[in-house]
Amino acid sequence: MSLEGIIPWGWAPDWGSGIREWLEWLTDTLPAHGGEEQRRSLRLGPRQQFEFRVLAQGSDRAWLESVLWRHGNGRFAVPLWPDALTLEAALPSGSTVVPVDPQGRQFAAGEPVALLGDSPRQIELAEVASVAGGVVTLAGATAQAWPAGTQVIPAPVARLDVPAALPRFTGQVASVRLRFEMDRPAAWPEEIGAAAYRGYPVLEEAIDWAEDPLVQLDRRSTTIDAGTGPVLVDDPVGAPLPLFRARRTLLSRSEIAAWRSQLFALDGRRGAIWVPSWSEDLLPAATIAAGSTTLDVHWCGVAANLAGDPMRRDLRIELIDGTVLYRRVTAVSELSASVERLTLDSALGVEVAPEGFALVSWLSLTRQESDVAEFAWWSGDVAQTTCSFRGFRHDV
Known part of the structure; x- marks a missing residue:
């Protein structure tokens, strides 16, 4: 030029x-x-x-x-x-x-x-x-x-x-x-990351808990109110389209470059990615054998509220040794007033006691909520950014 x-x-x-x-x-x-x-x-x-x-x-x-x-x-x-x-x-x-x-x-x-x-x-x-x-x-x-x-x-x-x-x-x-x-469109090598589940990448980067992450259960509902009679609410999805928002602090040039590569691979709101809740959604209540496909958890109302929900059936399972597994829940039942049983689509392949689980979180298939990504630079090696992802209904 x-x-x-x-x-x-x-x-x-x-x-x-x-x-x-x-x-x-x-x-x-x-x-x-x-x-x-x-x-x-x-x-x-x-x-x-x-x-x-x-x-x-x-x-x-x-x-x-x-x-x-x-x-x-x-x-x-x-x-x-x-x-x-x-x-x-x-x-x-x-x-x-x-x-x-x-x-x-x-x-x-x-x-x-x-x-x-x-x-x-x-x-x-x-x-x-x-x-x-x-x-x-x-x-x-x-x-x-x-x-x-x-x-x-x-x-x-x-x-x-x-x-x-x-x-x-x-x-x-x-x-x-x-x-x-x-003057020109920005360019950067695209690299979505190594973690994948059911054909889509998984967001595995840690969030910054110094700022409270948000899960907002938005619904695509329509309220019909003529002002003179009963109010009608139409919820065509029948489930929330959740918004996940969290801050990330990038502490090295390699972290910054990797996150930029993920952003370019997601291409704004076009690409899809699995996002975990990063919360203790399920607490295992018993040892699971290596070949078992059932996971017993402390009662939290899964069978009564989430059974059969296509947007609440995928799990991120992290063990205390750092191993991360992804599984789909195919059935849920109540064993007692304190224990529920989840049937998984495949065995974990390793025996795990309750104390061997670090975190069991729900996974949601999402896309970015906004086409705009921001970096707040505090030095050449440290930057902060906010991640916002929106769930959508899918048949994956």
């Missing part, structure tokens, strides 16, 4: 205010009367936005305002600050290979990369030719020498998504919050 006319953005963010990133897919969802869905994607890839705050003072503040005044509707090469790498040794002028490992970061062939020094004026843009072999190869040679400690940051072309507001602490200091939208 040509870098002509692209304005390099060199003002570093205020990390104390955090950095926000959004990925936005577009899905056409057609719900059936009975709770089934047909879904299709309407974009080649998600739109990507970055928002951060800049604190500028003195001549840097005046220069920043001048650039926004002149180029507020222009095309900027905006560094993706969480993906910054640092040169460990000096880089001579005329270099075409930058010795930084781009693995797990958003460097891409054909897009700009920024080399950034200690001030906004110390910046050079170059085009990425390839990111193979653990280095970033440039399409052309660097124009100047760069010392060790220089930041190397992917800097895709973007435009301001909303007009810049310039609140001032004083006549010399301004705190500016800016949101940029990238």
Whole structure:
């Protein structure tokens, strides 16, 4: 691509205010009367936005305002600050290979990369030719020498998504919050994860219990009320279409990259994934033999309320040794006032005493509730995100 006319953005963010990133897919969802869905994607890839705050003072503040005044509707090469790498040794002028490992970061062939020094004026843009072999190869040679400690940051072309507001602490200091939208659809390798059940992936990543996870039992019901007689409520699904919401804190680049790969594989609301409740839904009451297909649990009203419900028949069974098994409940009966018996579609294959179970949770087949995924970056290695999934009726 040509870098002509692209304005390099060199003002570093205020990390104390955090950095926000959004990925936005577009899905056409057609719900059936009975709770089934047909879904299709309407974009080649998600739109990507970055928002951060800049604190500028003195001549840097005046220069920043001048650039926004002149180029507020222009095309900027905006560094993706969480993906910054640092040169460990000096880089001579005329270099075409930058010795930084781009693995797990958003460097891409054909897009700009920024080399950034200690001030906004110390910046050079170059085009990425390839990111193979653990280095970033440039399409052309660097124009100047760069010392060790220089930041190397992917800097895709973007435009301001909303007009810049310039609140001032004083006549010399301004705190500016800016949101940029990238010119091109975002791209990332798709990888849904290794866990699978009945042909669909399973969400196995741990949630952050520092914020209470939510299970909301929404129903697709219609209330008919003329105001003069009885109220009629029509519930065509006959069961809730649950909403699951939980926060995740990603504590490493590998976790962040893996979650991004899952998001791209799910393709917004189009893809389906099994989501466990992460709760102690069933408490085993007796030892289960390796070849047994019956699981006795403490009474919790399963037989009276959930027997035959197609959306409450799949289990995630975690043992204390870390083994995770998935099974379908085919029948439920009450053995006594304190014990219920669940019949499973296949044996666990191992003898397990009640104390050998770590967690037995219901599984629900879901899709994402929203086409928008958000990352709240607190550093280059730590980000928070909120997962929201919606159950739907199925015949899997």
